[in-house]
Amino acid sequence: MNVDISGIPVNILGLIGLGCISGFLSGFFGIGGGPLITPILNILFGIPFPICIGSTLSRTVGTSFSTVLRFWKFGDIDPKLALMIVGGNFVGIELGVYLLDWLDKLGQVNVGGQSISALQYYLQWLFFGVLITVSGLILIESLIHRRKGVHRQPRGLLRGFRIPPYVSFPKIGVRQISLPATVYSALVIGVFTGLLGIGGGILFVPLLIYGYGVETHAAVGTTSLIVLFSATYGTITHAMRGNVDLWLVVFLLVGSTICAQIGVIANQRIESDSIRFYFAFIVLIVAGMIGFNLLRAIYG
Template sequence: MDFPISGQHISPIYLAAVGFIVGIFGGFFGVGGSFLAGPGLFITGLPMNFVVGTDLAHILGKSIVASREHLVRGNVDIKLGLIMAGGTIIGTEAGAQAIQYLKQFKMVNVVVGIVFIAVLILISAFMAWESWVTIKRSHVAELRLKGKSAPPAVRRFHEKVQRFKLWPMINLAESGVKNISFWVILIVAVVAGFLAGFLGGGAGYLRMPLLVYVLGVPTKVAIGTDLFEVVVSASYGTLSHAIKGNVDIMIALVMQTGAAVGAQIGVRLTEFFRGAKIRLAFSPLPLIGAALIVYGLMTGHQMK
């Protein structure tokens, strides 16, 4: 199928299948799925600036479906999500501007690809270590608390963050987080937002771990809140990239046909797993995205 906006010919069955798989992972892990969708688009030969913008548009539609399902289950902290959205929008625009700068030198594919690989490997390694240690040391405690506490393996860092008392201080009732600085939340959001604008998607592969490990949000609430925040921030990110000519809306719509179904399946699967096991299952997935990007760079895809 020809997509005139980006000038590419891509199988719609492939795009729908990628959307379906990403939808399942997104609903289950609380991430937009750009760690798979972005590389999945890149290996088709789609220029990286279109990968970033189109992935954001696709992630937006899927996240609307998944966040609604999590909201019904009480897994969304709306207050936290709105604060995160504000910071993410700031960071997303900065990331989009960085893409525009690199386009001038035709360096988008290489620079974004290398940064993407590094981020994905670091996240995968850390989450695998933390979740494995948590399961080994605190399995009984986690069952007793029903996943409502911060991961024991990194609790010391989380407690240090909450001791940072810079006004204004806020309470997050739904997340069970008390008296945390507004600026800590904002910094987390801006960093994740920059990577969303620069690497594409909602950057949930980074934001979900940050919510758990830095802010101390329970895993399932972090999943639902992250998806809710993606709806708000990805709306802005999609508009920003569309104005800059980086979005092929037809590709995004084809992917969304599969993602809408997959997202609902993923959300329902979270009812059968606890926090640390979800994080352990998530940890190898970023490596798949990293491998796809390495493949794309090695095959010589260039900006067109």
């Protein structure tokens, strides 16, 4: 039972299965699953990267909407912070999509004696780098946490920047922070969203906690609103370039909606330290898959 996605026949059950895995991960770890799904869609199903990125962003709009409603009810979202940084984030997304177009225009590169798509080759390296870095940082953080025993709220590295004007978010623990440092850091993450279709749990939550010094619950809640905005904008930008496949979005959403609840139930039964460790492990597996694919391309 196949469906045609940009000229490639793809197994429907396989797509629903992948959606199910991503839904379980989002319920279990509280992340969208974009950084994991996008390379898997490309490597396992052979779907071109731009379609994977555009469609994954579109799926994220659906999943993040329900998350926003849940966090809004708990009062964990700071709308001022979310709205303030989406301006810079949107500019970053535009730059990311522009970079994607530029990579696409590079055509073919010669790797290991064979000609492969430059877009495919460079994006796999980028994904590999991002995933290895993220899993490494999570492992270091969880090891430090285990050694110290007590969790202390980080002060926020970007609070050290003394470039006016300054803004404050007293309800989420940020007394004063430089506006340029706030918006330009969101711009950099926007580039990753436009180029790779990632940004939410994997980049924004650490930025808010370690960069701005936002309290953890508020960081996760506010990120959900930022992700809703950025995924919506990213979907529109990619859709205008024909990078969103509706069938792909539908099958991923069906799988993820069903399995997200199972992930939430599993989350309740495991300690948060172990959850972070498992997450780093899964990210490493996906990075390993990409690394293997790259080695196969280089050495034939």
